[in-house]
Amino acid sequence: MKRRLYVLSILCALLAQGLSCAQEHAAAKNASQLRFRVVSSLPGSHRAVPAVAWLDPLPGTPGLPFVPQRRYTLLQKDRTFHPHLLVIPTGSVVEFPNADPFFHNVFSMFDGKRFDLGLYEEGSSKSVTFSRAGVSYIFCNIHPEMSAVVLTLSTPLYAIADGNEAFVLDGIPPGSYSLHVWIEGVPPSFLSGMTQTVRFSSNTVDLGTLSAPIARAGAMSHSNKFGKPYSTSSDTIY
Numbered sequence: 200m201k202r203r204l205y206v207l208s209i210l211c212a213l214l215a216q217g218l219s220c221a222q223e224h225a226a227a228k229n230a231s232q233l234r235f236r237v238v239s240s241l242p243g244s245h246r247a248v249p250a251v252a253w254l255d256p257l258p259g260t261p262g263l264p265f266v267p268q269r270r271y272t273l274l275q276k277d278r279t280f281h282p283h284l285l286v287i288p289t290g291s292v293v294e295f296p297n298a299d300p301f302f303h304n305v306f307s308m309f310d311g312k313r314f315d316l317g318l319y320e321e322g323s324s325k326s327v328t329f330s331r332a333g334v335s336y337i338f339c340n341i342h343p344e345m346s347a348v349v350l351t352l353s354t355p356l357y358a359i360a361d362g363n364e365a366f367v368l369d370g371i372p373p374g375s376y377s378l379h380v381w382i383e384g385v386p387p388s389f390l391s392g393m394t395q396t397v398r399f400s401s402n403t404v405d406l407g408t409l410s411a412p413i414a415r416a417g418a419m420s421h422s423n424k425f426g427k428p429y430s431t432s433s434d435t436i437y
Contacts, residue, residue, distance in 0.1 A: 231403060233404050239411065248384055255353070266288060272296065273294070278299065285348070293329060307336060307337050334349075
């Protein structure tokens with residue numbers, strides 16, 4: 200009797216594994232791909248700028264989990280944030296280590312996560328939990344040339360644009376989604392107008408070429424954490 204139960208348990212496990220593999224294979228077989236490219240509507244040539252596209256499931260379409268797996272890092276080195284763009288799941292913790300031989304003051308007082316880490320020296324680090332979806336523009340209150348972007352998402356269905364501002368999103372389950380695009384330097388009001396509904400079955404959806412007022416890449420113009428212009432004095436100890 201025990202031997203029969205043992206054999207039966209093995210058969211059940213194999214059957215469950217087979218069903219799981221079959222379901223995964225069916226899901227992969229039915230998965231779709233999204234392709235499109237964004238070009239600048241402004242005259243003249245421009246360099247590629249950071250851009251991200253993502254899909255949020257609409258009612259009736261199950262969402263996929265996007266769970267933080269580790270801590271993320273925005274390193275401060277040579278008066279620069281590394282990397283400049285960081286895409287993370289909602290609820291992620293981001294470390295802000297200072298590797299420069301002087302003080303930094305990381306802050307974000309705009310949309311997304313708002314925080315002010317205050318002054319801290321070389322070799323030290325502070326962290327921030329990004330608890331809700333949104334775009335956070337990161338700056339240093341001492342060095343106006345420093346900027347970074349943390350894009351917090353609740354979906355794993357996203358893609359970062361390549362050097363030609365082309366997007367490819369793979370593994371999209373069937374359903375209806377809201378497509379969002381973020382492009383550095385493009386006004387939020389224009390980006391909101393680019394949002395559209397896209398439906399997927401088991402095919403590749405190619406939206407072709409979209410246009411946006413993409414300016415040349417460069418430091419984002421901003422005030423300090425007090426809402427005032429940065430000091431132009433060159434005798435700072437930082």
